[in-house]
Amino acid sequence: NAGVTQTPKFRVLKTGQSMTLLCAQDMNHEYMYWYRQDPGMGLRLIHYSVGEGTTAKGEVPDGYNVSRLKKQNFLLGLESAAPSQTSVYFCASSFPGLMSSGNTIYFGEGSWLTVV
């Protein structure tokens, strides 16, 4: 029952360093998403993917890149980390198709990133 798994769960970066967050899902979902959550705010969409080999920008894409080389994996990259990217990052996945109670979006447990 892995669902959506994110690695790493915690990371401290220095300004200017790069890193990659890995998201893996075992539910054969076509859609995958990266969100960030800042204190006192809801989740905001960074990038998303509707299938293997495709990616698109969300609400707050600046400073991030993504790749979806395999259906089950969605990578989020920070090329040159900035303190403003200190946040909690959530990966999520879902099936496409009509919205229904069975078509909810499933989230990973979150990755806490601090940029100093």
Next chain:
Amino acid sequence: AQKITQTQPGMFVQEKEAVTLDCTYDTSDQSYGLFWYKQPSSGEMIFLIYQGSYDEQNATEGRYSLNFQKARKSANLVISASQLGDSAMYFCAMREPYSGSARQLTFGSGTQLTVLP
């Protein structure tokens, strides 16, 4: 304009009492879905309940029910018989068919619920 508005940053409720968490939304689509998620202090996002815009009955899941008033564009979460373990942040979210090609969720800012013993 915000798509999802949660006007209660924090709420307190006595254990075993019921509590209503407010959510209003804004959309021009006729078909959409409304979700509530719970986020405990450990940080994970837990799906609670779903309401489709065409569902005539209010959704219920155990102690959770959704008071859906389509004309007023509100989707309030009702938690009955509150328990200490209900203390958490609660997010209302909406999924629209044409908000993006991946039908992504748009979230409100959340309500921090504290259940008092």
